[in-house]
Structures are given as structure tokens and as C-alpha cells.
Amino acid sequence: MGATGFALFDTALGHCALAWGPHGLTGVQLPEADAAATRARMVQRFPALDEAEPDATAEKAIAAIQRLLAGDPDDLGDIALDMRGVSAFHQRVYALVRRIPPGQTRTYGEVAEALGDKGFARAVGQAMGLNPFAPVVPCHRVLAAGNKPGGFSAGGGALTKLRMLAIEGARPNGMGALFDPY
Secondary structure (H helix, E strand, C coil), rough: CCEEEEEEEECCCEEEEEEEEEEEEEEEEECCCHHHHHHHHHHHHCCCCECCCCCHHHHHHHHHHHHHHHHCCCCCCCCCCCCCCCCCCHHHHHHCCCCCCCCCHHHHHHHHHHHHCHHHHHHHHHHHHHCCCCCCCCHHHHHEEEECCCCCCCHHHHHHHHHHHCCCCCCCCHHHHHHCCC
């Protein structure tokens, strides 16, 4: 990656977008209400970037995200992320969350415990809410206590989270009928 820019692309969920730079992806945007709203969100998030044709590395990331959102169990682990500007704690959280396989979930408490202190659960939730790389950092796979969906900052909120989990075939205990993606 050498150039910078952002691009919209179609997925099974709607129009997503990503931004890239010389050190990897700088952000990913799950769908808003429509393409225009997704574009507006990218302009707001990345005012210094222009919409552009993706370079080869960004194109590869787009294809992988499209496959994941169509049901291919890719963990997206080979996509480089530019985490400059992301706090060290959030980087640790994101690294752990990236290791949750498609179709599986963890709770905020389980991620906190893996970080060494179950008391970090609220901070893990905050990190998920600020995640600039969804679904490459799969915050949709992190649930509240009792396997409840909890919040989700992407367009469509918790319903989008549930739909993404359903596409991956996840069936956390107690979720049952809520996992109908359509």
C-alpha cells in the first residue's frame, strides 16, 4: 500500500467502505441506510481522504470482507491494519478479538479475563464501541453478559450485529430465534 483513499463496495449487508494508507487499512465502515449515507460517514471520518479506486491490497481486503459477509468463514486475519492513533489498550483488545473464529462468540467479560482482569469488561465494551475496523476486528462476535447482543454502533444497531452472527452461523446460548438474519 502506498496511496491513500477510501472506497465504497457492495456486500450482502449493503454498501460498506474502507479507507487505506501506506501502513494498512485506516478504517472500515459497515453499511449505513444507503450508499450516500455510507459515503457521508466516510467523508466525516476521513476528511483528508478522497474517494479513489482501491489499490491491490485494499482490493484484496474488499474481496475478503465481501466473502465474510456472504457467509465464507474467513477470519480476515491477514488484513493489515494501521493502528497508529489507537490506544495501546484498544490494540490489545482488538488483537484478542481478531482471534475469535467466525461463528463463535465471546462475552465482554471473557475478553476482559483473557486480558488478565475480568474488571476490564466495561473497557472492552468501550473499545468495541470505538472499533474503527469492523468487521475486520469482529466486534460483532463480542456479546454482553448472558450472551445478550448488547450495543452495536454500526448502522442498524444490534439487529445488524445479530444478522452478521447469523450469516456466520453463530448460535450463542439463549439467542435462538433472534438469529434469523432476514
